[in-house]
Amino acid sequence: MRYWRALDGLRGVAILAVMLFHAHVPLVRGGFLGVDIFFVLSGFLITTQLLREVSRTGSVRFGRFFLRRAVRLQPALMLMLAIYFLGSLLGLIPGTARVVTTDITIVLLALTHWARAFNWLSPDYLGHAWSLGIEEQFYVLWALVFGALGQSAARRWRVVTLAALGALIGMAWMGLLTKQGASLVRLYNGLDTRAMALLCGCALAGWFHTIRPTRLEALLPAAVDPQVEPGNSWATVSGVVALAGLLWAILNFEWTHPYMFPWGYMGVALLALVLIASIVQAPDNRLSKLLGMSAIVSIGRISYGLYLWHYPLYRVAEAQGKATGYSLGITMTAATLMTFITAWLSYRWVEHPFRAWFFRRP
Numbered sequence: 001m002r003y004w005r006a007l008d009g010l011r012g013v014a015i016l017a018v019m020l021f022h023a024h025v026p027l028v029r030g031g032f033l034g035v036d037i038f039f040v041l042s043g044f045l046i047t048t049q050l051l052r053e054v055s056r057t058g059s060v061r062f063g064r065f066f067l068r069r070a071v072r073l074q075p076a077l078m079l080m081l082a083i084y085f086l087g088s089l090l091g092l093i094p095g096t097a098r099v100v101t102t103d104i105t106i107v108l109l110a111l112t113h114w115a116r117a118f119n120w121l122s123p124d125y126l127g128h129a130w131s132l133g134i135e136e137q138f139y140v141l142w143a144l145v146f147g148a149l150g151q152s153a154a155r156r157w158r159v160v161t162l163a164a165l166g167a168l169i170g171m172a173w174m175g176l177l178t179k180q181g182a183s184l185v186r187l188y189n190g191l192d193t194r195a196m197a198l199l200c201g202c203a204l205a206g207w208f209h210t211i212r213p214t215r216l217e218a219l220l221p222a223a224v225d226p227q228v229e230p231g232n233s234w235a236t237v238s239g240v241v242a243l244a245g246l247l248w249a250i251l252n253f254e255w256t257h258p259y260m261f262p263w264g265y266m267g268v269a270l271l272a273l274v275l276i277a278s279i280v281q282a283p284d285n286r287l288s289k290l291l292g293m294s295a296i297v298s299i300g301r302i303s304y305g306l307y308l309w310h311y312p313l314y315r316v317a318e319a320q321g322k323a324t325g326y327s328l329g330i331t332m333t334a335a336t337l338m339t340f341i342t343a344w345l346s347y348r349w350v351e352h353p354f355r356a357w358f359f360r361r362p
Helices: 005-022 031-057 062-089 097-108 112-117 127-154 158-179 184-189 191-211 232-252 263-281 286-291 294-301 303-324 328-360
Strands: none
Touching (some): 005 031, 005 286, 005 303, 031 062, 031 127, 031 158, 031 232, 031 263, 062 127, 062 303, 097 127, 112 127, 112 184, 112 191, 127 191, 158 184, 158 191, 158 263, 184 191, 232 286, 303 328
């Protein structure tokens, strides 16, 4: 599949927003929305892969699909959980061995989001794994949908229609639960209420598959000049507006605000959709070059490791700061530096080698 450098840059923006939010930086009240950007990106990339496979082979090879997801997610996660368990033995993580083991088990079973939604043995230092649980369960369900549709999934507008309808149903369901008095924690963590962002990305992939299939190919045809193709100027303008809207939301939104359920979260998903569409439609415009700068792309490439490690390290830093008397700024700066080092080591010695091994397999 084609590689879009600017999408790695967008990952970098998203993970920095999440980290600043969890570091309690006052000006980044909406940094949690970085997760919604990740959801839309994941839906777009996964659906693009599935559509390419169905178009070429007529079916989905479930074994290879799930193995690819496992190789992408599990090695780094297993490493983090092993060190988390070791930290609990050293007394850095509060709680009994039974509690720590239960937390790890819930994460491995991809149930953290439901545990949080219904306040059932919700992991504390591993609470950020809720988004991983949503993505993993969505991957399974969405792949099964493709398996049921078979080659018909590649027909024009089929995926766009299904994904868009699913996103609208998800938004309506969140609105209904809100009126019925469901807790904000339930609304925020449920797969049924948050899948609409993933489905927005799926709909975008289906749209490009139908209208601009060449944009999803590994290389653009020689006859297509991305600088002059009709629609690129509109893509640039819409992308800049979407990026500005996302940055404004990251600085100002609060996750508990009533307008977030469901309008705010759907609005953010649509802004992310427009921005990704702009990058894919005009990969060489100034916006793509801005998001494709080396520094932000480098952060995006290790974003998974940053997401895995930042939250438990921040929580440990908070506890140690209170115990030792160091200020929150000092402890969070030290934890951030440690997070970047650990994420890079994870990418260099765990994530990248496993992926290289997988793609070398016949």
